[in-house]
Amino acid sequence: MTEANPVVLVVDDEVQIRRFLRAGLELDGFSVQDAETGADALRWATLKPPDLVILDLGLPDMDGSEVLERLRAWSSVPLIVLSVRSNEAEKVRLLESGADDYVVKPFGMAELLARAHAAMRRHVRVSTGEPVVKVGPLAIDLAARIVTINGARVMLTPKEYRLLQLLAQHAGNVVTHQFLLKEVWGSPHLHDTHYLRIFVRKLRQKIEVDPTQPRILLTELGVGYRLVVPEAASQVAAAN
Amino acid sequence: MVGMDAVRRELRGSAIALVMVAVTTVVVYALTQSLEVRRGSVIYLLPVLLAGWHLGLIPALVAAVAGVLWSGYFFFSPYYSFYLARPNEILNLVLFMVVAGVTSHLANSMKMQTEIARKREKEMGDLYAFSRRLAAASSAADIYLAIEQHLASLVQRKVVLFGTGSGGDRDAKPDQGALSQRVHSAIAEVQAGRTLATTVDDGAGDIWLVRRVSQKNTDFGVIAIDLGSVRPSDIDEVRKRVDDVLSDAAATLERLDVARALNDAKMRSETELLREALIGSVSHELRTPLASILGAATVLSKSAVIAKDERLTSLAGVVRDEADRLNNDIQNLLDATRISRAQIRPRQEWIEPQDIVNSALERRRRRLSAHTLSLDVDSNLPFIYVDPVLVEQAFGQIVDNAAKYSPPGSPITVAAKRNGRDVVLSVHDEGVGLTAQENAQLGERFFRGARHAATTSGSGLGLWIAKAFVTANGGKIEAASAGADQGTTVSIHLPFATPASQPEVGPDD
CATH class of the missing domain: 3.40.50.2300 (Response regulator)
Structure with a gap:
């Protein structure tokens, strides 16, 4: 060692x-x-x-x-x-x-x-200030606020982008509903999880191949959401 | 006291009867004047009947005599005199007296019969309801509550019943806090057996009778009855009435074998508690080593030496799969314990139905790998307001069952659809299926069909738990099968509603 x-x-x-x-x-x-x-x-x-x-x-x-x-x-x-x-x-x-x-x-x-x-x-x-988060085919440039899939630009509304940005900053780790609601909609909406459900559904339609079977933006029931690198996810599943 | 009351009642009744006769006279007089009716005396039977029915025998006789006198006075010649000219009119009036007497007696006794029948019917109804409650009671506390309400309805007063010995749960009853200290100490006296019965003033003006429900059988507990504000001279009288009712009730309790039901219930709840405590601690003790076994197996399968030998990797896989299965069984035992202790408290939130389906399938990817899985999920399902974790566990259980009871390689179809006011999550397999009888028993705790037991091992808890979880979320589970070896479709139906508020989506969102 x-x-x-x-x-x-x-x-x-x-x-x-x-x-x-x-x-x-x-x-x-x-x-x-x-x-x-x-x-x-x-x-x-x-x-x-x-x-x-x-x-x-x-x-x-x-x-x-x-x-x-x-x-x-x-x-x-x-x-x-x-x-x-x-x-x-x-x-x-x-x-x-x-x-x-x-x-x-x-x-x-x-x-x-x-x-x-x-x-x-x-x-x-966070410590190196690296601006681009890559999640499989998805690239989120946090500095330029640009999202691409396989190089092609994806147009997001400001709230959709904010949501994706928060998830990208924690890519691979779970982010709680409360945190997302507070950061995107503000404290009064801490319990309005259906706001999140609506915007996640829209976001999935833009970034997932099959929005009914998401591979990138996953739901952790009762806790929050997780952005997963698809290759890593399949490796985990295979190893598990 | 009682005698005076009765006299007063009869006097009042007689007065009313006289008024009715007077009214009748006015009516008959009007009739004879306008319609030339000569014989109005038969109408006098009406007040007699009414008095007999509503007021009793004496007022009825008063009405009869008054009727004879009035009709003699007004309607028989010579008019306006009690003197009767013709003998046949005397006979008429005598006949009238006889008919009136018999009528009033009949009316009165019929009324008494009806009242007795009604009272008996009510008593039978009460008793029937009581015995049904006894049969349904699952704990000693339930039985005591039933006895308390039964006795309260019998004596028609506020009643508080105290169980015997270990009736700890009875002490938590809120309205007992309202009893005064004096009543409590009287209850303690009787419970300790220092006295059989006593009366006590609660300090607020009410007299309480405290006694054993049954003088012979202590199992029925001690009862405190609010006699109300009774004058000291009347206590014995009131108490005797209550005592009579109670001794009848105690005999009924004996007959219904309530004592044994009570003991059985106490025994059952203690056994249940012990069993659940055991399951709880055993499950916990098993889970820690299981976590080590499962974790170690995953480390082993990744090590270079084992990874290059297929036989060894498959062995590591077996260790992992079996540990996983064991963990599932333990989870089921824990869930079953939670359900029977009524500790299921759904944490409801708005959720995308497909998230529940995907999460359940992802968690079971290894267990489903032997089957061909196809998904049929509507893309725009309405959100449902449920505890997503509980529903996922229920749905996962159904998926597990489909994988367990259908041959390797056979297809499993998972669907999420909207159906009217429900979102329906369903799993279809082409496995052992269900006969009509098996379907009826499905979902009972520990039920496993003989054919299912032959297919694979299991505890029979899974679907019972799934049912409890879905019910807790306001939904229901249904199973359909064309018969043995015809495959099974199990579906979860969850009602959906629309969220009260929608996010404001402006051009900037």
Whole structure:
């Protein structure tokens, strides 16, 4: 393991989960640091600032969401939460308080890696100011405000563009309904999810090959939307 | 007291009867003057009948005597005198007296018969309703509530019933908070067995009778009855009436074997709680290792050594698929527990129906890979207002069933269509199908047809859960099949509505 490898901090109290995560992440070229407790995690995060954090919510000493909040007070490190199923409200809360994405237990390694890489890419994009986000055939030039599919210009209304821009900035990661509604329509419309449904339907008609079977702009039920790189998506599906 | 009341009632009735006779006289007089009717005396039977029916026997007799006197006075010669000239007229009046007496007696007894019959019918109706409620009651609390309402309707007063022993859920009843401290301590006295029955003033002017429902059987609990503002001298009288009603009611409870129903219900709810706690903890304990198994299998299948050997990658795939299936079964157990504890609270939002379909299919891509999947989704479906996660789970369950009960390679058709006021999500397979009898039993908890059990393993929970989730969202599930081995179509029907507000779309949007 060389110093050039990105460092991932794995926070989970279950030894068997840590074991397979370590193996999978190391195979993918990460250098892994384990933490069993929330206190441990916060200590390691300061001692050896990681490039990625994978955080389980059920920790013996403190709630995972507390670790998230305390970490976010000073660090913008990409962070993926390991969540349990059937609690969409909790997922949304974690995303609002700064998690980049989540995977639901049990999960496959490919799914976790896809989420993690997307979060890390976004981090790099923000710090380097790279203007163009490529999502398969779709290219979104955030500086010139131009959207193309396979080089051909796509005409979007201002709100459609704003919606796509927000999703593109988080390409590969989920973006919550509340965030999109607040950014596009403003706080009074936080619960008008049907506004989103209408504009997403219009957007899909412009950017998807078959709008009834979207491959780029995917719905995360009860949580939000995710812009997916189609090749990466099919790789994930194949590996899963 | 009661005697005085009765005398007063009879006097009032007699007064009314006299008024009716007077009115009759005026009418008869008018008739004899205008129409030359000579024999108006038979009309005097009318007030007698009315008095007999509505006022009782004595007012009826008063009406009869008054009728004889008035008609003698006005309508028999010599007129305007009680003296009767001809003997046959005397006979007439005697006959009238007899007929009036018999009529009033008949009217009165018929009325009493009718009242008794009506009362008996009501009692039978109440009792029937009560026994039906008992049969339907699923918990001790339900049974106590039924007894309470039954007794309240019998004694016609406010009644509060306290169960015995572990009736913890009864203490949460809101209207018990309204009982005064004195009534509560009287109840405690009786519950502790220090006294069988007692009366207590609640401090607000009402007297409460507190006693066991049955003096023999403690299972029926303790009852507090609001006797109202009764004078101390009358308490014994009122109490005796209530006691009589209650001892009849207690006998009924004995006859209906309510005690055993109560014990059964208590036992059942404890067993149910224990079973669900067990399922909950076992499921949780199983899920953590499952996450390790599944995760480890996906890491293994990617490692260079295994990836180049097809036999090994397929083994890693088996580990993953089976862990996945197990996880599904555990999820079903947890969902079933949530449903039977009534913990399903839909978080409804506007959603594109196709998103639910796509999400369910995406999640099952591996499980569906052995089938030919075709999609038939309308492009402009109306939005539906549902909990998308619950509906996706329900729809996914139906897709799983289609894949499970149809042979590999056979087609599965998934459709999302508008049908009247519903959006219909359906899954059609060409598998084992359903007989009419199987279709009728479909969706019962733990139901699995013998032919289905032979096809593949399963818990029989899936469709039951799907049904509960869809129902919670105001929809329904239907299954159709031409018969055994004819394939099955299962559909979810969800009503749609139009969002109350639409985004304003201007030229700038």
